[in-house]
Amino acid sequence: MTALVTGAGGAIGTAVAERLAHDGHAVVAVDIDENGAADTCRRIQEAGGTALTIACDLRDEEQIAAAFATTADACGSLDVLVNNAAVFPSGPFIDVSLADLDDTIRVNQRAYFLCAQHAARSMMVSHGGSIVNVASIVWHGGWANMSPYVATKGAIVAMTRALATELGQYEIRVNAIAPGAFPTAAERAQHPDLEEYQARILESQALKRRGTFEELAAAVSFLAGPESSFVTGQTLNVDGGWIMS
Ligand SMILES: NC(=O)c1ccc[n+]([C@@H]2O[C@H](COP(=O)([O-])OP(=O)(O)OC[C@H]3O[C@@H](n4cnc5c(N)ncnc54)[C@H](O)[C@@H]3O)[C@@H](O)[C@H]2O)c1
Structure with missing residues (x-):
């Protein structure tokens, strides 16, 4: 089984990658x-797992295509x-500048779309798979000062359903998780x-109490794996009960 995780060098991506490696x-x-x-x-390798690094700027569709081609060759x-x-x-x-707006859409929305397209093409051949999109509860609350x-993040929830x-x-399932606020280095810098x-x-x-990255990764593991085999089109808030709807 192969799992591709974007942003795998970041706080949540690291925990998710490690958890999926632990899952096999x-x-x-x-x-x-x-x-x-x-x-x-x-x-992951030190813990006995298998992992491959791919450097990729997700704003660039050619680099995205190359990342998926490398994955297919290797895995x-x-x-x-x-x-x-x-x-x-x-x-x-x-x-908000046009540059910031474009950049945010390219990474947070366009790349999610393109990566899902590449993944789905592979999963259609192998008759199944799971796509998990990391959204955020901010779309729900319409938080201020971060409009792009x-x-x-709202677009990701809608795209997940479509x-x-x-x-x-x-037999390809598509779900999302919407994290609340997790204790990252960026949070410490900003506040x-x-x-x-x-x-x-x-x-x-x-x-x-604050949530842990491991708790977030466990939710991704559930949506990625066979225990959620009849769950699709859903967004799971992993936020300690911040948003209830
Ligand atoms: N940290 C939180 O509390 C929180 C809350 C809600 C949602 N989220 C979501 O969780 C996800 C991960 O967030 P995080 O807190 O781990 O952030 P992070 O900044 O630690 O990780 C993001 C990763 O994305 C990578 N990245 C950024 N631009 C890229 C590009 N152009 N091409 C390839 N990679 C690029 C960064 O290098 C980084 O490793 C995001 O989707 C975020 O919206 C986080």
Whole structure:
């Protein structure tokens, strides 16, 4: 079994890649940050798993095509795709530059679409597979000062449903997870008053503790694997009960 994870050098991508390797997948770790992806692969290999690093700028469709061609050469068919890589520009809507808007759409939405197309072509031949898109709860709440990010995350939820409808006939399932706020290095950099920020998060969540990357990876593992074999088109909020709908 082979799983390709985009953004595998990042905080959540690392945990997801390690969990899928633990589940028995050969993991293809794709990231523009080659060193980050290689670190993830090293950790998987040290734990006895199989992993391959592919450096790829997901804004470029030719690099995406090349990543999937390399995966096919090295691993054969693809069983799982986790669309996870994203960028997070912040600032008031009124000041968003065209460059930031385009960049966010290219990484957070266009690349998810193109990677899903490549994955689906492989999965259609092998008669099945699972695509998991990493969205965010921000689309639900319409959070301020991150409008391109929020818009792309909402698009991912809609795209998940559309692809699930079209690809179900090939036994390809398409689901999403929507994480709440997880304790990343970026969070520490963006919020100098971490205590106040954490208190706000805990007030919003039903569970009064921060989630772990392992808990997030477990949700991806469930949607990627056979235990969710009759689940498709769904978005699972993994947010400690922040959003309830
Ligand atoms: N951290 C959170 O609390 C949180 C909350 C909700 C949703 N999410 C989602 O989880 C996913 C992972 O977020 P994270 O917190 O691990 O962020 P991160 O910044 O640690 O990881 C993102 C990864 O994407 C890669 N990337 C960015 N642009 C790329 C490009 N052009 N080509 C290839 N790779 C590129 C980065 O190099 C990085 O390794 C994202 O989709 C994000 O929207 C995170």
